Amino acid sequence: MPLKEFTSRHFLGRDSEIKILANVASQAGSGDAGSIILLGKRGIGKTELLRNLYNELFNSSTNTVPFFYAINTAFASVESFSEDYMSSFVLQYLAFTGKDPSLINAGIYSLEDLRAIAAKSEAAWISEIIDNYSQIKLDGDLLKLFSYVISLPYYSYRHTGIPVLVIIDDFHKIRKLSELSEHGYDKDLWMLFENQMKFRFSPHIIAGYKAELHKMFFEETSFGEHLEIISLGGLSRHDSSGLFRALCAKYSLSCEADMTSLLELFGGNPFYIKSFVQAARQAARSFSPEDFWEIYISEITKGKIYTYWTSILKSYIRRFELRKPTLALLYNLCENGTDDVSNLSSALSVKQEDIDYILGLLHTAGIVETGFSAMDLVDDLILIDLIKGLYHKEIIREPWDRIRESLSGERDQPVLPDKAPAFDLVIPAALKAELVAVKSLEQVARYYRIPPDAVGQLQVSLIDLFSAVLATNGTPGGNYKLKFILRDNVFSVEILTSRHGLIFTDSVMRHIKFYIDDIRVEEVKHGSKITLIKELKKDIASAQ
Missing domain, CATH: 3.40.50.300 (P-loop containing nucleotide triphosphate hydrolases)
Incomplete structure (x- = not known):
């Protein structure tokens, strides 16, 4: 060649x-x-x-x-x-x-x-x-x-x-x-x-x-x-693992365990995988899952990935006096989500025009993504952890050991699928109920740490269900009862409505099932129960 x-x-x-x-x-x-x-x-x-x-x-x-x-x-x-x-x-x-x-x-x-x-x-x-x-x-x-x-x-x-x-x-x-x-x-x-x-x-x-x-x-x-x-998009799970193994072989690194599930954290991003393996090479010739987190936290708090992202932030947020407000804003979005930014000005003690200016710069930098009427942080778990670490370091002024403990604590206490609690929610059967349901799904999925692509597919199906089925069958009044369950790597959303005899056309069923694995409809004593089912990748819920 x-x-x-x-x-x-x-x-x-x-x-x-x-x-x-x-x-x-x-x-x-x-x-x-x-x-x-x-x-x-x-x-x-x-x-x-x-x-x-x-x-x-x-x-x-x-x-x-x-x-x-x-x-x-x-x-x-x-x-x-x-x-x-x-x-x-x-x-x-x-x-x-x-x-x-x-x-x-x-x-x-x-x-x-x-x-x-x-x-x-x-x-x-x-x-x-x-x-x-x-x-x-x-x-x-x-x-x-x-x-x-x-x-x-x-x-x-x-x-x-x-x-x-x-x-x-x-x-x-x-x-x-x-x-x-x-x-x-x-x-x-x-x-x-x-x-x-x-x-x-x-x-x-x-x-x-x-x-x-x-x-x-x-x-x-x-x-x-x-x-x-x-x-x-990012590399598949198989190719991410292949790249990781090839780089480990290049640098004569050996792993004491299968790291495939841990690599999900990198989102198939080759730059992250390469940077991590280079950091691992400097730390040791072999490493275990425990070493993985040690190297990972070091990399996102003071390594190459840290340097890369902080350099980008500096290049876009050139006004020094706006850097702390920017970091506080990003941390707030990481912790509280992006559904409502109207109160950020008072919450962060930053002028609204500065908030708008910062969000514009973050959008241009590719850190915040905006749709027509919505805004989200870019789907990047590494960046989110880096923002949290940087916030604890420069805003809270915690020592590195405390930062390490804070970040590793989140990772060392996974929610096990067979012991994870179910979440119950009651929302009014009113106009735009689907928006409340979708946002609730997002929050629950964040707790379970379900992959963003699976969450997005469930959200689309949930909106289709409300708009194409519940809306056309008439609003029953009262409430919708929702239950979110994660068990054996299967995530399900149950919707209970007081209306009996819901009508599902074949085309509607096909459309809803396009994004999920199954939909079940059954008559119950007090109405109808619809269950959306999404199978997750093996061990995804416990690989955190």
């Missing part, structure tokens, strides 16, 4: 994503390709996926030229970006067509050297685009210069008939280019990519931070509607 230095040896569990993205290159050959936005949480593996995609396309028999470019904020001006983008494209084009991977990392930025390489390749059109670039640069028209270089994949196709797949990582950083420029007309330079992304012989795959790309492509402009969105 000629590009082995470009990718990691430990790349697992992304075969389906590679296949989907590689298919874009095949479709480009027939002019039927569309551009894609690749979204995903921090550390989930977007960059590694794109690098492996490039590696596969470079070594394949495809006739589509792959071009990989990562936006680098070191190139602060339009001119420096444009020259680097053009040089990278020319070198990668020649590397692919000449099957000479040494050109990819040649580190050539001199236009004269680039001309010399182009001359040797006998690709006269490349010399022509270099000359055109030089003339535009000499004219001093930066807008035209930027527009010209991002059009090179289009020009190359017009000259050669060979399609190009453009892969751009960290695309959100291109806004820094605009911010640092001294020219007023180029504040929205990145929007010039719109026409290039629409050209079906040079499709683009764009990756970056979810919140910022969403804002760029859907809130500030509308051309995101022309792009396909692919959301990259």
